[in-house]
Amino acid sequence: MKYFELKNKIIELFEKNGIDEPSDADWIMVEVLGVSRSMLPFVQNISDSDVLKIMDIAKKRAEHVPIAYIFGKTNFFGRDFKVNENCLIPRLDTEILVEEAIKCIKKKNQVVSVLDIGTGSGAIAITIASETSAKVTAVDVSKKALEIAEENAKANNANVKFVLSDLYENIKGERFDLIVSNPPYIETGVIETLDREVASHEPILALDGGEDGLNFYRRIIQDAKFHLNPHGMIFFEIGYNQSQSVRKLLEKDFENIKVVKDYGGNTRVVFAELREI
Numbered sequence: 124m125k126y127f128e129l130k131n132k133i134i135e136l137f138e139k140n141g142i143d144e145p146s147d148a149d150w151i152m153v154e155v156l157g158v159s160r161s162m163l164p165f166v167q168n169i170s171d172s173d174v175l176k177i178m179d180i181a182k183k184r185a186e187h188v189p190i191a192y193i194f195g196k197t198n199f200f201g202r203d204f205k206v207n208e209n210c211l212i213p214r215l216d217t218e219i220l221v222e223e224a225i226k227c228i229k230k231k232n233q234v235v236s237v238l239d240i241g242t243g244s245g246a247i248a249i250t251i252a253s254e255t256s257a258k259v260t261a262v263d264v265s266k267k268a269l270e271i272a273e274e275n276a277k278a279n280n281a282n283v284k285f286v287l288s289d290l291y292e293n294i295k296g297e298r299f300d301l302i303v304s305n306p307p308y309i310e311t312g313v314i315e316t317l318d319r320e321v322a323s324h325e326p327i328l329a330l331d332g333g334e335d336g337l338n339f340y341r342r343i344i345q346d347a348k349f350h351l352n353p354h355g356m357i358f359f360e361i362g363y364n365q366s367q368s369v370r371k372l373l374e375k376d377f378e379n380i381k382v383v384k385d386y387g388g389n390t391r392v393v394f395a396e397l398r399e400i
């Protein structure tokens with residue numbers, strides 16, 4: 124079968140199932156055929172066994188399983204990360220959080236210690252450990268997510284200390300120069316309205332930020348002063364409508380609060396410096 128014939132067949136299947144991601148048809152073929160996307164239009168003869176493999180994957184995608192979970196991997200900041208339904212799929216927007224944290228670490232001209240809270244696949248912690256000389260600790264309350272994060276650290280040769288912990292619970296007495304977190308921040312009532320790919324496949328533990336979506340910001344900020352060194356910084360990813368609320372939460376113990384927008388123009392990252400007592 125030719126590329127265009129098979130692509131049309133897959134898109135028809137997707138449309139029947141309410142999936143508006145024609146590019147996924149290409150990514151499935153890239154994965155199975157092992158050719159680059161730009162070469163796909165030149166593929167003239169896809170074997171019957173490859174057509175079967177491609178259609179099997181397309182059927183899973185038609186059931187709204189995210190492509191990253193089907194392939195078991197995704198890319199973040201130029202590195203491959205293993206993912207499965209026990210961890211959130213790292214998002215492009217989160218690269219902005221990482222970029223801001225890296226800028227700050229590089230400015231400090233010293234070995235900086237970093238705590239990543241809610242590490243999931245380990246994308247944030249592993250990227251920071253790979254791109255800087257920071258000493259990185261990462262916590263998550265999900266044992267299964269930490270198993271994936273550990274595999275990802277190994278595969279990327281990154282030195283990260285992983286700790287199973289409900290926020291700061293198992294890192295008592297430890298202080299860091301930076302706290303970085305992309306915590307669960309979706310309002311509980313909104314979760315069921317999200318795309319099926321997210322609501323039915325990504326772990327609820329990674330999404331649910333409580334009734335107003337702010338539970339984790341409250342909890343992380345409340346105890347941050349016990350886990351930051353003087354002049355310590357905190358970096359959060361936030362929902363598009365949360366910058367004012369998170370700023371308010373930060374104002375008690377933090378100063379120099381800055382907000383950064385994402386590629387879509389929404390406020391996406393907030394960072395601030397611990398106020399001197």
Ligand SMILES: C[S@@+](CC[C@H](N)C(=O)[O-])C[C@H]1O[C@@H](n2cnc3c(N)ncnc32)[C@H](O)[C@@H]1O
Pocket residue numbers: 210211212213214217240241242243244245246247262263264265268288289290305306307308328329330
């Ligand atoms: C939005 S996901 C972020 C995952 C990853 N850092 C990323 O950016 O792709 C939030 C993560 O917080 C973890 N989490 C939820 N509650 C937690 C808690 N009480 N303590 C530590 N981690 C928690 C979840 O398991 C999940 O991995």
